[in-house]
Amino acid sequence: MIPKATFPHATDAEWRDWRWQQRHALTSAEALGRVVPLTDAERRGLALAEGRSRIAVTPYYASLMDPDHPSCPVRMQVIPAPGEATLAFGDLEDPIGEEPHRPARAIVHKYRDRALFLAVDRCAVYCRHCTRRRITFGEDGAFDRAAVDEGIAYVRAHPEVRDVIVSGGDPLVLSDDRLEAILAGLRAIPHVQVLRVATRAPVTCPMRITDDLAAMLRRFAPLFLVTHFNHPKECTPEAREACERLVDHGVPVENQTVLLRGVNSSARILGDLFERLLTFRVRPYYLHQGDLAAGTSHLRTPLEAGVEILERLRGRTSGLAIPHLAVDLPGGGGKVTLQPTYLLGEGEQGGRGHWLRNHRGERYFYPEPPGRDCTCPYEEVYYGGADGALDGARADGRAAPEGET
Structure with a gap:
């Protein structure tokens, strides 16, 4: 068993302790080499990453690595590849344009009614595809109590913010008390309706999800936990x-998967993942096209790959198991969703309508009703009054892009 071989003196109680897992994270080639025989490419990637980015893998997550196959999806997500040191066409330090919308150290406010609250710049495991690597991999500095207080004050001063996503870094590296203080500060603001906590802890350090933590999160309902499973x-x-x-x-728990070349870039893998998540009572929410984060081009797929995967899943698994394929546009354009095209065009068959196809390519005619007026009198x-709810949906007053933070 890999865990005992690597940590022969760890007791069962220690192994189940999330604090022990974080304290004993593997942070070097020497430590990782005791778990799996590193290839020359992995050693080169680790050497190139030294001094440039953070490396950490909890013993639990390291125990999922396949020692016999360098193509193991867990290894590929946590061990740096040499390609990380190479900038490709389109790579950006701030791939989704957060910095121009960062009015406070802990706040990203791109959309009028939603704000991202950066609670911490650390993670229990540093994923090599991280979109916020300028913060989590670098020397951005600690998100201290002053930054938290400033962030809460910003949300309190902006009554248009109804939804706050607490992220980072991974907020579950914080103690229950520190996380509770942040959530309590946000929940005390009357106009904040919904809280979300974004974390990879159920994947990389599931012992972090204690009864005490779960009960504490429930006290701040409506609160959604958004996690990040990438492979079965x-x-x-x-x-x-x-x-x-x-x-x-x-x-409630929802999942956002990142589409990663060579890790999960197949319909078989993702279909299996999404169906398993449903048995966990976790809803597959987004399948993210890889962001243009500098040093991640070797893990990104062509856009058509994600569309093709959705095409293969549709009609072959439950609609509950098919997430939205989302692209977070470079430069702060917001999220848009892509899907296969099923609308073939207008036509007539005894009346006006549209031709559509199903997942097998069969054509079907959908007749249009008489009239086009879809107003709702009530x-x-x-x-x-007239509808103005979606006007100025961006924080800066410009028209909102489709999608959400």
Whole structure:
């Protein structure tokens, strides 16, 4: 068993302790080499990363690495490849344009009604595809209590913000008390309706999801936990237990997968992953096209790869198991979603309508109803005036891009 071979003196109680897992994270080629026989390419990638980016793998997540196959999806997500040191066409330090919308150290406010709260710049495991690597891999500095207080004050001063995503870094590297203080500060703001916590802990350190933590998160409902499974290999009994503990305590869990070349870039792998997540009572929410983060081009897929995967999944698995394929546009343009095209065009067959195809390529005619007026007469009565709810949906007053933070 890899864990005992690597940590022969670890007791069962220590192994199940999330603090022990974080304290004993593997952070060097020497430590990783005791778990798996490193290839020359992996050693070169680790050497090139030294002094340039952070490396850390919890013993639990390291135990999922296949020692016999360098193509193991866990190894590829945590051991730097030499390609990280090479900038490719289109690579950006700030790939989704957060910095121009960062009015406070802990805040990214790209959309009028949503704000991202950066609670911490550290993670228990540093994923090599990280989109915020300028913060989590670099020397951005600690997100201290002053930064947290400033961030909460910013949200309090902006009544248009109804949804706050607490992220980082991974906020679950914080103690329960520190995380609770952040959530309590945000929940005390009357106009904040929804909280989200973005974390990879159920995947990389599932022992972090304790009964105490789950109960604490439930107190701030409506609160959603958004996690990040990328491969079925990560769907362990421990991960299932973590997800089910959250759901049993009343905390809904959703998943955002990143499409990674050579890791999960096949319909078979992703279909398996999404179906397993549903058995964990976790909803597949987004399949993310890789962001243009500097040093990640070797892990990014062509756009058509993701569309083709969705095409293969549609009609072959439950719609619940098919997430939105999202592209976060470079430079702060926001998220847009892509999907296969099923609309073939207008036509007539005894009347006006549209031709569509199904997942097997068969054509079907959908007749249009008479008339095109789709107004709802009671809308102005119910809402008390004309619709202006979506006007100026960006924080800067410009028209909002499709999608969400």
